[in-house]
Amino acid sequence: MGEPRRRRGGVRRYRFAEGPAALTLRIPEVPPGGGGKQGGSRAVKPGARPPPPSAILGAFQVLDSQYGMYVWPCAVVLAQYLWVHRRSLPGKRVLEVGAGVSLPGVLAAKCGAEVTLSDSEELPQCLRNCRRSCLLNGLPHVPVLGLTWGRVSPELLSLAPVDIILGSDVFFDPKDFEDILTTIYFLLEKNPHAQFWTTYQVRSADWSIEALLCKWKLKNIHVPLHSFSADKEHLASSSLPGRHTIEMMIISLAQSDGT
Secondary structure, eight states: OOSOOEETTTEEEEEESSGGGOEEEEEEOOOTTOBOSSSSOOBOOTTOOOOOHHHHTTSOSOTTOOOOOOOOHHHHHHHHHHHHTGGGOTTOEEEESSOTTOHHHHHHHHTTOEEEEEEOTTOHHHHHHHHHHHHHTTOTTOOEEEOOTTOOOHHHHHOOOOSEEEEESOTTSGGGHHHHHHHHHHHHHHSTTOEEEEEEEOOOTTOOOHHHHHHTTEEEEEOOGGGGTOOSSBOTTSSOBTTOOEEEEEEEETTOSOO
């Protein structure tokens, strides 16, 4: 199976299920000068077109991450989890952090959740790409916020409590891990029954968040990919996640009774 079908203007389609119940999402590829993946996302060198994830994920990806925003393998897996649980989404308050091109958040919104998308406030191009994903999928009213991991900003302080936080491949660079969990802890404190649904790619056996989870009084539950039909090389009519090792977990407050 090849890459998702590409449309003019760097737009690809991701199709969940078949027949009358199918959902097809149109997700933009970012042109040169867009953002990549960091607390948000990282910038692409002007004039350089980044290769797709399938071409670069075999190497250590950080390399100062001069890659544009694409749908990465973790995003397709998280979107698959949302699709399988779509009947629980209507009316849920959902925030996607480090959203990039926002496949999981857009899917949640199409399934009836009250979604807010966020990416680094320091990268306005990333926020514009969040908005573009919304417009391409008939979601012009989905809010897009600038939130930077580890920073207590007015936007973060004024954010209403949410039920579900989404994050795909946010545990990308170890130096960001504590900033991510600091922000997640702050959001979970607003609603002790909320959960953080996150997928990550296994890049190094030496990388772990266990000590940080303990420090921030958080707990995590591993979600087997086979439990939501994501243990495949091809999801959503795409070639992702491929052969990359993807894991999913749900993080919540350690003392919460509702998780």
